[in-house]
Amino acid sequence: MNHNYETSIFSVQKSGNKEEENEDAYAIGKNGNLIAISDGASDSFSSRIWAQLLSQEFIDKPIDFNNKEVFLAWLESIQQKWLEKIDWEKLPWFMKEKAKGGDFASLLTLTISEERNRFISYAIGDSCLFIIRENKCLTFPIEKSNEFNNYPYLISSHSKNNVHVFGKIKTLDCEIRENDIIIMATDSVAKWILQEYEAGSDVSIQLTKMDSELFKDFVKGLRRSKELRNDDSTIILIKRS
Amino acid sequence: MPYGAEINREQPGLFVFLVDQSKSMDDRWGLDPNKTLSQGTADVLNRLLHDLIIRSTKADGVRAYFDIAVIGYGGDVNSGFSTIALNELPTSLDKIANTRMEKRIQKVEDGTGGLVDVEVNIPVWLDPIANGPTPMCKALSFAGNMLETWVPNHQGSFPPILVNITDGKPTDGNPEPIAEKIRNLRTNDGNALLFNIHISSSRAAPVLYPSTEDLVPDEGKSLFRMSSVLPEIVIEQASGQNFSIDNSAKGFAFNADLVTLITFLDIGTRGVREKIAD
Numbered sequence: 001m002n003h004n005y006e007t008s009i010f011s012v013q014k015s016g017n018k019e020e021e022n023e024d025a026y027a028i029g030k031n032g033n034l035i036a037i038s039d040g041a042s043d044s045f046s047s048r049i050w051a052q053l054l055s056q057e058f059i060d061k062p063i064d065f066n067n068k069e070v071f072l073a074w075l076e077s078i079q080q081k082w083l084e085k086i087d088w089e090k091l092p093w094f095m096k097e098k099a100k101g102g103d104f105a106s107l108l109t110l111t112i113s114e115e116r117n118r119f120i121s122y123a124i125g126d127s128c129l130f131i132i133r134e135n136k137c138l139t140f141p142i143e144k145s146n147e148f149n150n151y152p153y154l155i156s157s158h159s160k161n162n163v164h165v166f167g168k169i170k171t172l173d174c175e176i177r178e179n180d181i182i183i184m185a186t187d188s189v190a191k192w193i194l195q196e197y198e199a200g201s202d203v204s205i206q207l208t209k210m211d212s213e214l215f216k217d218f219v220k221g222l223r224r225s226k227e228l229r230n231d232d233s234t235i236i237l238i239k240r241s
Numbered sequence: 242m243p244y245g246a247e248i249n250r251e252q253p254g255l256f257v258f259l260v261d262q263s264k265s266m267d268d269r270w271g272l273d274p275n276k277t278l279s280q281g282t283a284d285v286l287n288r289l290l291h292d293l294i295i296r297s298t299k300a301d302g303v304r305a306y307f308d309i310a311v312i313g314y315g316g317d318v319n320s321g322f323s324t325i326a327l328n329e330l331p332t333s334l335d336k337i338a339n340t341r342m343e344k345r346i347q348k349v350e351d352g353t354g355g356l357v358d359v360e361v362n363i364p365v366w367l368d369p370i371a372n373g374p375t376p377m378c379k380a381l382s383f384a385g386n387m388l389e390t391w392v393p394n395h396q397g398s399f400p401p402i403l404v405n406i407t408d409g410k411p412t413d414g415n416p417e418p419i420a421e422k423i424r425n426l427r428t429n430d431g432n433a434l435l436f437n438i439h440i441s442s443s444r445a446a447p448v449l450y451p452s453t454e455d456l457v458p459d460e461g462k463s464l465f466r467m468s469s470v471l472p473e474i475v476i477e478q479a480s481g482q483n484f485s486i487d488n489s490a491k492g493f494a495f496n497a498d499l500v501t502l503i504t505f506l507d508i509g510t511r512g513v514r515e516k517i518a519d
Contacts, residue, residue, distance in 0.1 A: 094338050230518050
Protein backbone atom coordinates (compact mmCIF):
# COMPACT_ATOMS: atom_id res chain seq x y z
CA MET A 1 0.00 0.00 0.00
CA ASN A 2 1.24 3.43 -0.88
CA HIS A 3 1.30 6.03 1.83
CA ASN A 4 1.54 9.73 1.61
CA TYR A 5 3.85 11.59 3.90
CA GLU A 6 2.70 14.58 5.81
CA THR A 7 5.31 17.30 6.09
CA SER A 8 5.33 20.40 8.26
CA ILE A 9 7.94 23.07 7.65
CA PHE A 10 8.99 25.82 10.01
CA SER A 11 11.66 28.36 9.24
CA VAL A 12 12.75 31.55 10.96
CA GLN A 13 15.42 33.91 9.69
CA LYS A 14 18.22 35.29 11.82
CA SER A 15 17.26 37.91 14.30
CA GLY A 16 17.98 41.31 12.72
CA ASN A 17 17.31 40.03 9.19
CA LYS A 18 14.25 40.26 6.97
CA GLU A 19 12.23 37.17 6.09
CA GLU A 20 13.44 37.33 2.49
CA GLU A 21 17.02 37.22 3.74
CA ASN A 22 16.57 33.73 5.17
CA GLU A 23 19.23 31.60 3.47
CA ASP A 24 17.79 28.24 4.45
CA ALA A 25 15.88 26.63 1.58
CA TYR A 26 13.87 23.46 1.06
CA ALA A 27 11.84 21.69 -1.57
CA ILE A 28 9.34 18.87 -1.29
CA GLY A 29 7.99 16.44 -3.89
CA LYS A 30 4.24 16.16 -4.24
CA ASN A 31 3.79 12.93 -2.22
CA GLY A 32 6.10 14.10 0.49
CA ASN A 33 8.46 11.21 -0.18
CA LEU A 34 11.16 13.35 -1.73
CA ILE A 35 12.56 16.18 0.37
CA ALA A 36 15.66 18.38 0.31
CA ILE A 37 16.86 21.01 2.74
CA SER A 38 19.81 23.31 2.16
CA ASP A 39 21.51 25.88 4.35
CA GLY A 40 23.25 28.70 2.47
CA ALA A 41 26.47 29.98 4.03
CA SER A 42 25.85 33.42 5.44
CA ASP A 43 29.11 35.02 4.30
CA SER A 44 28.73 34.21 0.63
CA PHE A 45 27.13 36.32 -2.09
CA SER A 46 23.69 34.93 -2.82
CA SER A 47 23.60 31.67 -0.93
CA ARG A 48 19.82 31.87 -0.62
CA ILE A 49 19.59 31.42 -4.39
CA TRP A 50 22.21 28.65 -4.38
CA ALA A 51 20.41 26.81 -1.56
CA GLN A 52 17.10 27.15 -3.40
CA LEU A 53 18.62 25.83 -6.63
CA LEU A 54 20.24 22.84 -4.92
CA SER A 55 17.14 21.76 -3.03
CA GLN A 56 14.72 22.29 -5.92
CA GLU A 57 16.96 20.46 -8.37
CA PHE A 58 16.94 17.39 -6.15
CA ILE A 59 13.15 17.30 -6.31
CA ASP A 60 13.06 17.94 -10.05
CA LYS A 61 15.85 15.52 -10.79
CA PRO A 62 16.53 13.13 -7.89
CA ILE A 63 19.71 11.26 -8.62
CA ASP A 64 21.93 8.62 -7.07
CA PHE A 65 24.63 10.55 -5.25
CA ASN A 66 26.81 7.46 -5.10
CA ASN A 67 27.45 7.57 -8.83
CA LYS A 68 30.28 10.07 -9.18
CA GLU A 69 29.78 10.84 -12.83
CA VAL A 70 26.03 11.33 -12.46
CA PHE A 71 26.44 13.42 -9.34
CA LEU A 72 29.08 15.76 -10.82
CA ALA A 73 27.09 16.26 -14.04
CA TRP A 74 23.99 17.01 -11.94
CA LEU A 75 25.94 19.53 -9.89
CA GLU A 76 27.39 21.17 -12.96
CA SER A 77 23.93 21.74 -14.42
CA ILE A 78 22.93 23.56 -11.20
CA GLN A 79 26.10 25.63 -11.28
CA GLN A 80 25.18 26.66 -14.82
CA LYS A 81 21.74 27.81 -13.62
CA TRP A 82 23.39 29.80 -10.83
CA LEU A 83 25.76 31.48 -13.28
CA GLU A 84 22.88 32.45 -15.54
CA LYS A 85 21.08 34.15 -12.68
CA ILE A 86 23.85 36.70 -12.27
CA ASP A 87 23.99 39.74 -14.48
CA TRP A 88 27.77 40.07 -14.34
CA GLU A 89 28.00 43.14 -16.56
CA LYS A 90 25.81 45.23 -14.28
CA LEU A 91 27.49 44.35 -11.01
CA PRO A 92 29.62 46.98 -9.24
CA TRP A 93 33.18 45.92 -8.39
CA PHE A 94 32.40 44.67 -4.89
CA MET A 95 29.50 42.47 -5.97
CA LYS A 96 31.44 41.08 -8.90
CA GLU A 97 34.35 40.22 -6.65
CA LYS A 98 32.11 38.62 -4.02
CA ALA A 99 30.20 36.63 -6.64
CA LYS A 100 33.48 35.40 -8.10
CA GLY A 101 34.15 33.76 -4.74
CA GLY A 102 31.03 31.64 -5.26
CA ASP A 103 28.18 30.60 -3.04
CA PHE A 104 28.21 27.73 -0.57
CA ALA A 105 25.45 25.61 0.95
CA SER A 106 24.80 22.33 2.71
CA LEU A 107 22.44 19.78 1.20
CA LEU A 108 20.48 17.07 2.97
CA THR A 109 18.07 14.91 1.00
CA LEU A 110 15.48 12.29 1.84
CA THR A 111 14.02 9.75 -0.57
CA ILE A 112 11.40 7.40 0.85
CA SER A 113 10.87 4.18 -1.06
CA GLU A 114 7.57 2.48 -0.25
CA GLU A 115 8.47 -0.64 -2.20
CA ARG A 116 11.58 -1.22 -0.18
CA ASN A 117 10.11 0.13 3.03
CA ARG A 118 13.29 2.11 3.40
CA PHE A 119 14.61 5.60 2.91
CA ILE A 120 17.87 6.94 1.63
CA SER A 121 19.38 10.19 2.79
CA TYR A 122 22.42 11.96 1.35
CA ALA A 123 24.21 14.69 3.27
CA ILE A 124 26.92 17.19 2.49
CA GLY A 125 27.54 19.65 5.30
CA ASP A 126 25.91 20.02 8.68
CA SER A 127 22.17 19.91 8.07
CA CYS A 128 20.89 16.90 9.99
CA LEU A 129 18.28 14.20 9.92
CA PHE A 130 16.74 12.63 13.02
CA ILE A 131 14.59 9.52 13.18
CA ILE A 132 12.52 9.43 16.33
CA ARG A 133 11.57 5.83 16.98
CA GLU A 134 10.25 4.45 20.27
CA ASN A 135 11.71 7.34 22.26
CA LYS A 136 15.11 6.86 20.68
CA CYS A 137 16.72 9.25 18.30
CA LEU A 138 18.92 8.17 15.40
CA THR A 139 20.96 11.00 13.95
CA PHE A 140 22.65 11.59 10.61
CA PRO A 141 25.24 12.70 9.50
CA ILE A 142 26.39 14.39 12.73
CA GLU A 143 26.09 12.20 15.78
CA LYS A 144 27.27 14.43 18.61
CA SER A 145 26.48 18.05 19.33
CA ASN A 146 30.16 18.90 19.83
CA GLU A 147 30.90 17.86 16.23
CA PHE A 148 29.35 21.05 14.86
CA ASN A 149 31.89 23.69 13.94
CA ASN A 150 31.94 26.97 12.05
CA TYR A 151 33.51 25.50 8.95
CA PRO A 152 31.51 22.55 7.63
CA TYR A 153 32.32 21.29 4.15
CA LEU A 154 29.73 22.82 1.80
CA ILE A 155 28.81 22.56 -1.86
CA SER A 156 30.02 25.48 -3.92
CA SER A 157 28.50 27.13 -6.94
CA HIS A 158 32.02 27.02 -8.45
CA SER A 159 33.56 23.77 -9.72
CA LYS A 160 37.02 24.80 -8.60
CA ASN A 161 35.80 24.67 -4.98
CA ASN A 162 34.13 21.29 -5.42
CA VAL A 163 37.18 19.17 -6.12
CA HIS A 164 36.61 17.06 -3.01
CA VAL A 165 32.82 17.25 -2.85
CA PHE A 166 32.11 13.71 -4.00
CA GLY A 167 34.22 12.24 -1.21
CA LYS A 168 32.29 14.30 1.33
CA ILE A 169 28.89 12.78 0.57
CA LYS A 170 27.49 10.75 3.43
CA THR A 171 24.74 8.19 2.82
CA LEU A 172 22.19 6.67 5.16
CA ASP A 173 20.06 3.76 3.92
CA CYS A 174 17.55 2.90 6.63
CA GLU A 175 14.41 0.91 7.22
CA ILE A 176 11.27 3.00 7.80
CA ARG A 177 8.67 1.97 10.37
CA GLU A 178 5.02 2.79 10.86
CA ASN A 179 5.33 5.34 13.68
CA ASP A 180 8.65 6.92 12.79
CA ILE A 181 8.92 10.66 12.96
CA ILE A 182 11.64 12.08 10.78
CA ILE A 183 13.03 15.55 11.38
CA MET A 184 15.32 17.41 9.00
CA ALA A 185 16.97 20.49 10.46
CA THR A 186 19.58 23.10 9.61
CA ASP A 187 22.56 23.29 11.92
CA SER A 188 21.47 25.63 14.71
CA VAL A 189 18.28 23.69 15.55
CA ALA A 190 19.99 20.38 14.79
CA LYS A 191 22.63 21.13 17.38
CA TRP A 192 19.95 22.00 19.93
CA ILE A 193 18.03 18.76 19.23
CA LEU A 194 21.22 16.73 19.71
CA GLN A 195 22.06 18.55 22.92
CA GLU A 196 18.59 17.87 24.27
CA TYR A 197 18.80 14.15 23.49
CA GLU A 198 22.26 13.99 24.98
CA ALA A 199 20.78 15.49 28.15
CA GLY A 200 18.07 12.83 28.15
CA SER A 201 15.23 15.04 26.97
CA ASP A 202 12.83 13.85 24.23
CA VAL A 203 12.07 16.93 22.14
CA SER A 204 9.89 15.14 19.59
CA ILE A 205 6.70 15.82 21.59
CA GLN A 206 7.46 19.53 21.69
CA LEU A 207 8.47 19.68 18.03
CA THR A 208 5.50 17.73 16.69
CA LYS A 209 3.12 20.20 18.32
CA MET A 210 4.65 23.16 16.49
CA ASP A 211 2.90 25.61 14.26
CA SER A 212 4.52 28.59 12.59
CA GLU A 213 3.82 31.03 15.41
CA LEU A 214 4.88 28.59 18.10
CA PHE A 215 8.11 27.88 16.22
CA LYS A 216 8.90 31.60 16.00
CA ASP A 217 8.39 32.00 19.74
CA PHE A 218 10.31 28.82 20.45
CA VAL A 219 13.32 30.00 18.41
CA LYS A 220 13.14 33.47 19.89
CA GLY A 221 13.12 32.06 23.43
CA LEU A 222 16.06 29.76 22.80
CA ARG A 223 18.05 32.56 21.19
CA ARG A 224 17.37 34.76 24.18
CA SER A 225 18.58 32.09 26.58
CA LYS A 226 21.61 31.53 24.29
CA GLU A 227 20.65 27.89 23.79
CA LEU A 228 20.32 28.55 20.07
CA ARG A 229 22.84 30.43 17.96
CA ASN A 230 21.44 33.40 16.08
CA ASP A 231 21.20 31.72 12.70
CA ASP A 232 18.51 30.93 10.16
CA SER A 233 16.62 28.05 11.73
CA THR A 234 14.56 25.52 9.81
CA ILE A 235 12.94 22.17 10.61
CA ILE A 236 10.90 19.81 8.47
CA LEU A 237 8.79 17.20 10.28
CA ILE A 238 7.81 14.11 8.30
CA LYS A 239 5.18 11.59 9.36
CA ARG A 240 3.35 8.87 7.52
CA SER A 241 -0.21 10.06 7.05
CA MET B 242 31.51 38.72 29.07
CA PRO B 243 32.74 41.93 27.41
CA TYR B 244 33.69 42.16 23.72
CA GLY B 245 31.15 39.50 22.83
CA ALA B 246 28.48 41.54 21.01
CA GLU B 247 27.38 40.29 17.65
CA ILE B 248 27.79 42.68 14.71
CA ASN B 249 24.65 43.20 12.66
CA ARG B 250 22.85 46.08 10.98
CA GLU B 251 20.93 46.92 14.15
CA GLN B 252 24.11 47.11 16.19
CA PRO B 253 26.98 47.93 13.81
CA GLY B 254 30.59 48.06 14.89
CA LEU B 255 32.77 51.16 14.55
CA PHE B 256 36.30 51.36 13.21
CA VAL B 257 38.23 54.62 13.44
CA PHE B 258 41.60 54.86 11.74
CA LEU B 259 43.73 57.87 12.62
CA VAL B 260 46.46 58.34 10.05
CA ASP B 261 49.53 60.50 10.48
CA GLN B 262 49.93 62.52 7.28
CA SER B 263 52.75 64.79 8.44
CA LYS B 264 55.77 65.63 6.28
CA SER B 265 57.92 62.81 7.66
CA MET B 266 55.50 60.26 6.23
CA ASP B 267 57.43 60.97 3.01
CA ASP B 268 60.28 58.84 4.40
CA ARG B 269 60.71 55.35 3.06
CA TRP B 270 60.16 52.05 4.86
CA GLY B 271 63.42 50.59 6.16
CA LEU B 272 62.74 47.15 4.73
CA ASP B 273 60.77 48.26 1.69
CA PRO B 274 62.54 51.38 0.36
CA ASN B 275 60.46 51.47 -2.82
CA LYS B 276 57.55 52.85 -0.84
CA THR B 277 57.04 55.87 1.35
CA LEU B 278 55.44 55.43 4.77
CA SER B 279 52.38 57.31 3.53
CA GLN B 280 52.03 55.11 0.42
CA GLY B 281 52.41 51.90 2.44
CA THR B 282 49.88 53.07 5.03
CA ALA B 283 47.38 54.10 2.36
CA ASP B 284 47.81 50.75 0.57
CA VAL B 285 47.26 48.74 3.75
CA LEU B 286 44.18 50.72 4.77
CA ASN B 287 42.74 50.57 1.26
CA ARG B 288 43.16 46.81 1.40
CA LEU B 289 41.50 46.61 4.81
CA LEU B 290 38.53 48.68 3.63
CA HIS B 291 38.30 46.48 0.54
CA ASP B 292 38.19 43.34 2.70
CA LEU B 293 35.57 44.82 5.04
CA ILE B 294 33.37 45.74 2.09
CA ILE B 295 33.71 42.35 0.42
CA ARG B 296 32.91 40.63 3.71
CA SER B 297 29.77 42.75 4.06
CA THR B 298 28.59 42.37 0.46
CA LYS B 299 25.57 40.28 -0.39
CA ALA B 300 23.55 40.03 -3.59
CA ASP B 301 21.43 42.99 -2.44
CA GLY B 302 24.39 45.30 -1.81
CA VAL B 303 26.78 46.17 0.99
CA ARG B 304 25.27 45.62 4.41
CA ALA B 305 25.95 48.33 6.95
CA TYR B 306 27.71 46.11 9.50
CA PHE B 307 30.23 48.81 10.33
CA ASP B 308 30.44 52.52 10.73
CA ILE B 309 33.80 53.78 9.70
CA ALA B 310 35.98 56.88 9.94
CA VAL B 311 39.41 57.61 8.56
CA ILE B 312 40.90 60.76 10.05
CA GLY B 313 44.10 62.12 8.57
CA TYR B 314 46.36 64.50 10.49
CA GLY B 315 49.14 66.36 8.72
CA GLY B 316 49.20 70.14 8.94
CA ASP B 317 45.53 69.99 9.91
CA VAL B 318 42.91 67.33 10.62
CA ASN B 319 41.10 66.03 7.54
CA SER B 320 38.72 63.34 6.43
CA GLY B 321 40.65 60.43 4.95
CA PHE B 322 37.92 59.95 2.36
CA SER B 323 38.02 62.35 -0.57
CA THR B 324 34.24 62.11 -1.04
CA ILE B 325 33.15 62.41 2.60
CA ALA B 326 33.65 65.55 4.68
CA LEU B 327 35.20 65.42 8.15
CA ASN B 328 31.95 66.44 9.85
CA GLU B 329 30.12 63.58 8.13
CA LEU B 330 32.29 60.98 9.87
CA PRO B 331 31.74 58.28 10.85
CA THR B 332 30.02 57.05 7.75
CA SER B 333 28.45 53.71 7.07
CA LEU B 334 30.37 51.05 5.14
CA ASP B 335 27.75 50.86 2.39
CA LYS B 336 28.21 54.58 1.67
CA ILE B 337 31.87 54.23 0.71
CA ALA B 338 31.67 51.09 -1.45
CA ASN B 339 31.54 52.97 -4.72
CA THR B 340 34.94 54.50 -5.02
CA ARG B 341 37.68 55.26 -7.49
CA MET B 342 39.41 52.27 -9.10
CA GLU B 343 43.11 52.35 -9.89
CA LYS B 344 45.15 50.12 -12.14
CA ARG B 345 48.06 48.36 -10.47
CA ILE B 346 50.50 45.76 -11.66
CA GLN B 347 50.46 42.52 -9.73
CA LYS B 348 52.95 39.69 -10.16
CA VAL B 349 51.27 36.31 -10.44
CA GLU B 350 52.56 32.82 -11.10
CA ASP B 351 52.46 32.05 -14.82
CA GLY B 352 51.83 28.31 -14.51
CA THR B 353 55.33 27.35 -15.64
CA GLY B 354 57.25 28.35 -12.53
CA GLY B 355 57.75 31.97 -13.52
CA LEU B 356 56.06 35.26 -12.74
CA VAL B 357 54.07 37.43 -15.05
CA ASP B 358 52.80 41.01 -14.63
CA VAL B 359 49.04 41.30 -14.58
CA GLU B 360 47.12 44.55 -14.52
CA VAL B 361 44.46 44.61 -11.81
CA ASN B 362 41.88 47.19 -10.78
CA ILE B 363 41.90 48.00 -7.10
CA PRO B 364 39.55 50.26 -5.17
CA VAL B 365 41.17 53.32 -3.62
CA TRP B 366 39.86 55.47 -0.78
CA LEU B 367 43.01 56.87 0.74
CA ASP B 368 45.76 58.70 -1.08
CA PRO B 369 49.28 58.96 0.29
CA ILE B 370 49.60 62.39 1.89
CA ALA B 371 52.64 63.84 3.70
CA ASN B 372 52.35 67.43 4.71
CA GLY B 373 53.19 69.76 7.62
CA PRO B 374 53.38 69.06 11.36
CA THR B 375 51.62 66.33 13.39
CA PRO B 376 48.40 67.54 15.11
CA MET B 377 47.71 64.18 16.78
CA CYS B 378 45.98 65.78 19.78
CA LYS B 379 43.55 67.59 17.55
CA ALA B 380 42.84 64.38 15.61
CA LEU B 381 42.30 62.37 18.81
CA SER B 382 40.03 65.09 20.21
CA PHE B 383 38.00 64.99 17.04
CA ALA B 384 37.74 61.20 17.30
CA GLY B 385 36.78 61.49 20.99
CA ASN B 386 33.98 63.95 20.21
CA MET B 387 32.76 61.71 17.42
CA LEU B 388 32.65 58.75 19.79
CA GLU B 389 30.79 60.76 22.43
CA THR B 390 27.95 61.06 19.93
CA TRP B 391 28.18 57.51 18.60
CA VAL B 392 28.48 55.56 21.84
CA PRO B 393 25.18 56.61 23.53
CA ASN B 394 23.31 55.69 20.34
CA HIS B 395 24.98 52.27 20.06
CA GLN B 396 24.97 50.86 23.57
CA GLY B 397 24.27 47.35 22.25
CA SER B 398 27.20 47.45 19.84
CA PHE B 399 30.67 45.98 20.06
CA PRO B 400 32.81 48.83 21.46
CA PRO B 401 34.54 51.14 18.96
CA ILE B 402 38.02 50.18 17.83
CA LEU B 403 40.43 53.04 17.09
CA VAL B 404 43.80 52.48 15.46
CA ASN B 405 46.26 55.34 15.40
CA ILE B 406 49.05 54.98 12.83
CA THR B 407 51.92 57.41 13.26
CA ASP B 408 55.62 57.75 12.61
CA GLY B 409 56.35 60.24 15.31
CA LYS B 410 55.41 62.55 18.09
CA PRO B 411 52.51 65.00 18.19
CA THR B 412 53.43 68.63 17.59
CA ASP B 413 50.37 70.00 19.41
CA GLY B 414 50.67 68.84 23.03
CA ASN B 415 50.22 65.76 25.19
CA PRO B 416 47.70 63.29 23.76
CA GLU B 417 47.64 60.98 26.81
CA PRO B 418 44.67 62.59 28.64
CA ILE B 419 42.66 62.60 25.40
CA ALA B 420 43.49 58.94 24.84
CA GLU B 421 42.39 58.13 28.39
CA LYS B 422 39.09 59.89 27.82
CA ILE B 423 38.54 57.82 24.68
CA ARG B 424 39.36 54.55 26.44
CA ASN B 425 36.84 55.41 29.15
CA LEU B 426 33.96 55.66 26.68
CA ARG B 427 31.97 52.45 26.68
CA THR B 428 29.04 50.52 25.29
CA ASN B 429 27.30 47.80 27.29
CA ASP B 430 29.80 45.41 25.72
CA GLY B 431 32.96 47.08 27.02
CA ASN B 432 35.29 50.06 26.74
CA ALA B 433 36.42 51.62 23.48
CA LEU B 434 39.74 50.14 22.36
CA LEU B 435 42.59 52.39 21.30
CA PHE B 436 45.52 50.75 19.55
CA ASN B 437 48.62 52.64 18.48
CA ILE B 438 51.14 51.62 15.89
CA HIS B 439 54.38 53.48 15.43
CA ILE B 440 55.73 52.95 11.93
CA SER B 441 59.28 53.70 11.01
CA SER B 442 61.89 53.94 8.32
CA SER B 443 64.32 52.31 10.71
CA ARG B 444 65.51 48.76 10.06
CA ALA B 445 65.49 48.00 13.80
CA ALA B 446 63.36 45.07 14.95
CA PRO B 447 59.79 46.04 15.82
CA VAL B 448 58.46 45.81 19.38
CA LEU B 449 55.05 44.20 19.16
CA TYR B 450 52.38 43.94 21.89
CA PRO B 451 54.63 44.89 24.83
CA SER B 452 53.17 44.43 28.29
CA THR B 453 55.45 46.78 30.21
CA GLU B 454 56.78 50.23 29.46
CA ASP B 455 60.41 49.25 29.98
CA LEU B 456 60.22 47.10 26.84
CA VAL B 457 59.61 50.24 24.79
CA PRO B 458 62.24 52.83 23.78
CA ASP B 459 61.67 56.33 25.20
CA GLU B 460 60.26 57.65 21.94
CA GLY B 461 57.37 55.18 22.12
CA LYS B 462 56.55 55.28 25.84
CA SER B 463 53.78 57.85 25.50
CA LEU B 464 52.05 55.86 22.74
CA PHE B 465 52.41 52.73 24.89
CA ARG B 466 50.64 54.47 27.78
CA MET B 467 47.89 55.64 25.44
CA SER B 468 47.12 52.09 24.25
CA SER B 469 44.44 49.73 25.55
CA VAL B 470 45.31 46.39 27.09
CA LEU B 471 44.38 43.76 24.51
CA PRO B 472 41.06 42.07 25.18
CA GLU B 473 40.82 38.28 25.01
CA ILE B 474 39.25 38.41 21.54
CA VAL B 475 42.42 40.03 20.11
CA ILE B 476 44.80 37.84 22.11
CA GLU B 477 43.05 34.79 20.61
CA GLN B 478 43.67 36.13 17.10
CA ALA B 479 47.32 36.83 17.91
CA SER B 480 47.78 33.36 19.40
CA GLY B 481 46.22 31.90 16.24
CA GLN B 482 49.03 33.54 14.30
CA ASN B 483 51.66 32.14 16.66
CA PHE B 484 52.33 35.31 18.62
CA SER B 485 53.05 34.52 22.19
CA ILE B 486 51.67 37.39 24.24
CA ASP B 487 50.62 37.67 27.82
CA ASN B 488 47.32 38.86 29.26
CA SER B 489 48.56 42.34 30.05
CA ALA B 490 49.93 43.01 26.53
CA LYS B 491 48.90 46.29 24.99
CA GLY B 492 47.61 47.04 21.51
CA PHE B 493 50.81 48.80 20.59
CA ALA B 494 53.70 48.30 18.19
CA PHE B 495 56.90 50.32 17.95
CA ASN B 496 59.19 50.58 14.93
CA ALA B 497 56.76 48.60 12.80
CA ASP B 498 57.70 47.71 9.25
CA LEU B 499 55.09 47.25 6.54
CA VAL B 500 54.52 43.57 7.30
CA THR B 501 54.05 44.36 10.99
CA LEU B 502 51.53 47.08 10.11
CA ILE B 503 49.54 44.59 8.02
CA THR B 504 49.68 41.96 10.77
CA PHE B 505 48.80 44.45 13.50
CA LEU B 506 45.72 45.71 11.66
CA ASP B 507 44.65 42.19 10.79
CA ILE B 508 44.96 40.87 14.34
CA GLY B 509 43.36 44.00 15.82
CA THR B 510 40.27 43.83 13.62
CA ARG B 511 39.78 40.16 12.71
CA GLY B 512 38.02 39.06 15.90
CA VAL B 513 35.43 41.80 15.43
CA ARG B 514 35.00 41.02 11.76
CA GLU B 515 34.24 37.42 12.73
CA LYS B 516 31.43 38.68 14.96
CA ILE B 517 29.35 39.57 11.92
CA ALA B 518 26.03 37.73 11.90
CA ASP B 519 24.86 38.07 8.29
